[in-house]
Amino acid sequence: MDVLTLDRILLATDGSPQATVAADLVGSVAWPQGSTIEALSVYEPFAAGMELPPDALIALDREMREEIDTQLAETRSRIAVGDRAVETAMRRGRPATEIVREAERLRADLVVAGSRGRGPLATMLLGSVAAEVVDRAGRPVLVARVPRLKRVVVADDGSAEAARATALVGGWPIFRGLRTRVVSVAPVYAVTGLGPVRHEDAKQSYAEGVDALRGVHGFIAEDAAVRLTEAGVPARSDTRFGDPANEIIMAALEHEADVIVMGSHGRTGLERVVLGSVARNVLTHAPMSVLVVRAPIDR
Numbered sequence: 001m002d003v004l005t006l007d008r009i010l011l012a013t014d015g016s017p018q019a020t021v022a023a024d025l026v027g028s029v030a031w032p033q034g035s036t037i038e039a040l041s042v043y044e045p046f047a048a049g050m051e052l053p054p055d056a057l058i059a060l061d062r063e064m065r066e067e068i069d070t071q072l073a074e075t076r077s078r079i080a081v082g083d084r085a086v087e088t089a090m091r092r093g094r095p096a097t098e099i100v101r102e103a104e105r106l107r108a109d110l111v112v113a114g115s116r117g118r119g120p121l122a123t124m125l126l127g128s129v130a131a132e133v134v135d136r137a138g139r140p141v142l143v144a145r146v147p148r149l150k151r152v153v154v155a156d157d158g159s160a161e162a163a164r165a166t167a168l169v170g171g172w173p174i175f176r177g178l179r180t181r182v183v184s185v186a187p188v189y190a191v192t193g194l195g196p197v198r199h200e201d202a203k204q205s206y207a208e209g210v211d212a213l214r215g216v217h218g219f220i221a222e223d224a225a226v227r228l229t230e231a232g233v234p235a236r237s238d239t240r241f242g243d244p245a246n247e248i249i250m251a252a253l254e255h256e257a258d259v260i261v262m263g264s265h266g267r268t269g270l271e272r273v274v275l276g277s278v279a280r281n282v283l284t285h286a287p288m289s290v291l292v293v294r295a296p297i298d299r
Contacts, residue, residue: 004171009037010108011079012099012133015071018114020078024147025289026112027079032173038087039075040102041068042095065090096132103137111141115289134264134283134292140168142291143283146258152180153257154228154235155248155282158220161263165293166224169261170231180228180235183251184221185244186213214239245281252288259289 011026013019026037043064072088080086091098103111113130134141154169156162166182169175221237228235238255240247252260264279283290 004109004168006032006109006172006174007035008106008108008110009035010099010103010106010111011037011039011075012095012111012113012129013039013041013071013075014095014114015041015068015074016114018144019075020114021147022112022114022144023075023078025142025144025149027081028147029149029174031084034085036085036087037079038089038102038106038108039072039079040089040091040099041072041075042091042093042098043068044094045092095129096136099129099133100136103133103139108139111137111139113141113143115143115145131280131283134294138294140291140293142259142289145287145289148258149174149289150178151255151257151259152178152233153248153252153255153260154180154182154224155244155260155262155278156182156184156220156224157244157278158184158216159263161265161293163263165261165263165291166228168293170228170233176232178233179255180225180233181238181251181255181257182221182224182228182235183238183240183248184217184224185247186210186217186239186241187244188242210241214241217241244278245285248278248282249286252286257288259291260286261291261293263293 009026009031011022013023023039031037068090072090076086076088089102091102099111099113102108111133113133115130130141130143134143152169152175154166156166169180218237218239221239225235225237238251240251248260248262251257260282262279262282264277279290279292283292
């Protein structure tokens with residue numbers, strides 16, 4: 001596998017504990033020599049119509065900028081290891097919009113952001129900012145939940161999007177030498193189209209379909225594991241059957257992975273809601289970091 005560019009890293013930070021986790025993760029990674037990290041903080045303008053004198057609004061804006069300057073200085077101290085180049089930036093506007101815009105301006109190879117939680121309220125807590133950045137950035141986004149990068153799970157279903165994720169792990173130097181598990185899940189609905197089998201006369205064809213799917217996904221996982229190992233990322237294959245998102249997360253827990261790497265299609269909006277998204281479910285519920293590798297979005 002070719003070495004892929006990893007020269008510009010954008011870290012989105014807001015001074016929260018979750019952003020500190022993301023900063024510690026960025027600080028712990030051995031980025032390629034010559035790479036540049038930018039820590040970005042975005043603050044939203046005060047709501048129009050606030051019943052405050054102009055001088056008071058100006059003073060509040062100044063205080064907020066001073067507080068953000070302090071936060072950015074603390075973040076910089078966490079990630080500026082040795083002679084590593086670290087820049088800071090402050091923007092005013094909608095956080096997700098400004099993060100995506102800055103990623104485009106910087107031509108970032110990777111965007112890193114903190115996560116605000118998981119579980120039943122995860123979509124709201126993950127929040128809207130991290131989720132929107134993943135949807136809109138059109139480049140790899142790492143949603144950080146743990147401050148380290150030592151063990152990796154790569155999800156590969158044989159799609160072009162999964163191939164991009166596997167190639168990224170094999171091509172980015174930060175993954176070199178890390179213990180990796182390639183997981184390929186044969187989904188139940190691919191056999192029945194409807195979920196669990198409910199009729200006796202369908203059991204034989206169901207079993208045959210399961211065996212065929214296991215064979216296909218076993219080949220996918222083994223082939224990816226071999227290619228990663230040859231690229232210097234020691235990998236083993238893991239073939240599973242069931243709900244893809246659940247099985248990927250279970251494999252990551254069993255492997256004690258720090259990060260799940262997976263591809264995602266470029267669909268957004270209603271189409272994504274209707275079709276569902278394995279990547280979105282993993283991103284929402286996984287207790288470890290998730291790196292989503294996106295296909296370019298058609299504009």
